Amino acid sequence: MKKRFFSVCLAALLTAVPLVSCGGANSEITNPVGTYTTEYAGTTLNVFNWGEYMSIGAEGSLDVNAAFEALTGIKVNYMNYDSNEAMYSKIKSEAVSYDILIPSDYMIARLISEDMLQPLDFSKIDNFHYIDEQYKNLYFDPDNTYSVPYNVGMVGMIYDTSVVEGTPDSWSLMWDAKYTDNILTFNNPRDTFAIAQFLLGIDINSENKADWDKAAEKLKEQNPVLQARVMDEVFNKMEAGNAAIAAYYAGDYLTMAETNPDLAFVYPKEGTNIFVDSVCVPKNAQNYDAAMLYINFLLEPEVALANAEYICYASPNTAVTENPDYELYQNEILYPAAEDMPFTEYFHDIAPEIRTYYEKLWEEILLADEG
Amino acid sequence: MKKKSLLQQAAGAPYIVWAALFIIIPLFIVVYYAFTDKTGAFTMDNIASLADYKETFLISFEYAFIASLICLAISYPFAYIMSRKGPAAQRIMMMLVMLPMWMNLLIRTYSWMNILERNGIINNILENFGMEPLKMIGTPGAVIFGMIYNYIPYMIIPIYNVMSKIEPSLLEAAEDLGSGSLSKLRRVILPLSMPGVISGFTMVFVPSVSTFYISQKLGGGKVMLIGDAIERQMQTSYNYNLGASLSLVLMVVILVSMVILNRFAGDDDLLI
Incomplete structure (x- = not known):
């Protein structure tokens, strides 16, 4: 649940000139572990996410969408919302269709009960094993069919x-x-x-x-x-x-x-x-197969690490939480010990x-x- | 009356299409939503539940009215002085009036948030002079100030436009016929500039009464105006029907108050 959209836009605007001269963002990952294909190259994937909720190349960090495009040839059309409710109003109006949504738990429960999501094809998401067991099969998706946890x-x-x-x-x-x-x-x-x-x-x-x-x-x-x-x-x-x-x-x-x-x-x-914000695919998605590749890509250790360090929220991805090089490794606020x-x-x-x-x-x- | 040529008719077409698509049809959609429920059946419930928003309406109108009056008090003398300057000075003054509007309303308001903060620029200056810091952000005063700051050009420009069209010879004639400066103002300048005052007042009042961004940012979420209520129905509550009925009533109330305002001005041709 990231609401910093506006102030960051403003800051970006005010510092636009120096930022530009800072030079190129990082737009490729070095060694993907998942399986990817260029079969869907040239198609477009519509991603609808919270503002400031993904590493998209600010200050030299990894540009996740550009890296995905470099790997698969799929063009990512990235759009933002600032609340679960605003996102819901937008997709409920059916004026637009998205391929990827990242709502919070209770909103996912509502979307499932209103039959607005479709099951994910986990055979194509081979990086899913990185998700910590405690974040699988959560109450809003008990059989873990519709969602993949993104942030906690x-x-x-x-x-x-x-x-x-x-x-x-x-x-x-x-x-x-x-x-x-x-x-x-x-x-x-x-x-x-x-x-x-x-x-x-x-x-x-x-x-x-x-x-x-x-x-x-x-x-x-x-x-x-x-x-x-x-x-x-x-x-x-x-x-x-x-x-x-x-x-x-x-x-x-x-x-x-x-x-x-x-x-x-x-x-x-x-x-x-x-709260857990998870990646979902709405019923009226136009590019389901590309969406599966994208979800798998978000689970890539390198991508998940860039996102976790950029967003500063707790990651459900064990490739991040068990990586000692992670800036927030064992941070006691994000990852309190059991006691x-x-x-x-x-x-x-x-x-x-x-x-x-x-x-x-x-x-x-x-x-x-x-x- | 001479029949309009084909060309004359065609010239008006783009605007008629525009107005139909983006003004008339959306208005009907607002009316439709206001009188239906979620299933699309006719209902008066939305209108009936507006009684809960009486205070919100009153506060919105009160703040917008105060902001418009203050704008008028500042703009009227300024517009007069500006209209009596030489052409070069007028151009520069007009540019200064317009200058803030080159920047987006959202950014201007966001900046004021920082200026009016407890540790903001104004309070820092006050503290340097050994004075107590003022509580500005999160007060009705800050919201009204935001309205004035953002919308004052809409008051100055129409008043200036009519003022600059007042013939200097009329003022000279008034003086020749024995008018003092007060009676010159009351009997010549004021009546002649009334159309500008009315349109300026309208142009400040209408956006002020329906604003939600200014009240959210400068009111610290503690001042709820009718625009906030509408925005919340649309964005958060997903209740387009109640949102539409609030908007509809707001439009009707604005319309009625503008008609009354024009009557007071004593000029029937001016109906908005």
């Missing part, structure tokens, strides 16, 4: 040690009046509700409206201490010390800490959301009726904030 992430609390006293370990910090105007939360309902739900010990996938009411009440109490609800703006704010506490994705903390070494990170004791592993829960796809209900509650929370 968890939500946690980022805090500025120069402002926050002690070592916080609870989501209650996000309600602490001592830090009024210093606290940032998500600007989307599901992630925001989850924080209140973990704190109150409510199931984040509850189908009981009263549970959502309770969480909404708790979130309204938070309004007065909040500085802002943010997505990618969080980078700017935390890096420059404009806010001291934020809930965000663990991988993104690593990026922020590079700029602001005062930042620390914790998985709160009440538990947190874990440090927080209590985690996945988002599940929620009944449409509950979804409408909590979206309405969310608007009430926002309205209460303006009062």
Whole structure:
């Protein structure tokens, strides 16, 4: 779940001139281990992914799509979205067709239940054995027929040690009046509700409206201490010390800490959301065979390593996690040891009726904030 | 009346096709979605649920109105002064007005986010003078400021256009007939420039009332305008029907307020 699209575009724009002179990105891999063919050369593959969620040659890193094209002759048409829901709206409209999607767990569950995905041909994905056993057959795809895990992430609390006293370990910090105007939360309902739900010990996938009411009440109490609800703006704010506490994705903390070494990170004791973003092929894909080659290519040790180092999220690929040269090898935030592993829960796809209900509650929370 | 020649008719065709394809047909689609449910059956539920958005509508109109008024207060004297300058000065001033618009609205707004931040440029300057930092980002004031900054050229240009067409001889005549500067303004300049004021007001008010980007970035996600509500229905909730009915009502309310505005201006020919 990478939302840094805009700020990076902006940065790229501002630094466009020096970047160009930096010279060529890396656009070939040295020794592919999987089986590839040039049978589909000349065809086009439409890839629809989160913004900033693949190494595409910035700052001399590997350009995954160019390398795929060099190997197979298939032209990659690469497009981005900024939320699971925006992606869903787009494919549901059926105005466009894509060959590759990389949605999160609960969205994959919804796509499967609405019959919008097609089974993958694992006989053509010989690199699948690199996927760690613990990320196979996950709840949203129990027989592992529709998806191949791409990235794993968890939500946690980022805090500025120069402002926050002690070592916080609870989501209650996000309600602490001592830090009024210093606290940032998500600007989307599901992630925001989850924080209140973990704190109150409510199931984040509850189908009981009263549970959502309770969480909404708790979130309204938070309004007065909040500085802002943010997505990618969080980078700017935390890096420059404009806010001291934020809930965000663990991988993104690593990026922020590079700029602001005062930042620390914790998985709160009440538990947190874990997510897996996986590669899928929609029903109306036009180039299925090329999509299989592409999925196999994403699992290549060299490609997966470039992606893991660029995106900074945890990789489900053992060729990456067991490689001592990996920049984030055994990083304790991305890959906590079993005894440090927080209590985690996945988002599940929620009944449409509950979804409408909590979206309405969310608007009430926002309205209460303006009062 | 003389019949239009074939050529005259043909000359209008491209725009008629354009308007039909990109204005008229989409409007019908909005109306269709607003009065149907997900299965395509007729329903009034979407319109009925708009009652929940009353406050959001009120806040959006309030902010847009304040922004338009401030734009007017800044632009009116400026446009007058500009229209009385020599041609070279006018060109330079016009370029300065237009200059910010060469840069994309998104980038301009994103930059303001950093300027207004707690550790932003303004607060750094204040702190250097030993003053308390101000809370700017995430306040209604920041959102209204963003509207003014982004849309003020749309106010200046139409007012300047009508001002520059006011004959200097009219002003001289008013003076000859004994008008003081105040009565000259009230009885000559103001009535003659009214069309520019109305169109400027419209051009600032309409994008302000429907904005979502400015409120999201400068409001820190704490200010919800009607544009945000519509965007969320389309992008997040996948509820095109409710989104369409919100848009439809917004359009109708804007239309009605523009009609009223024009009535007040006392010029019936100006209907938008």
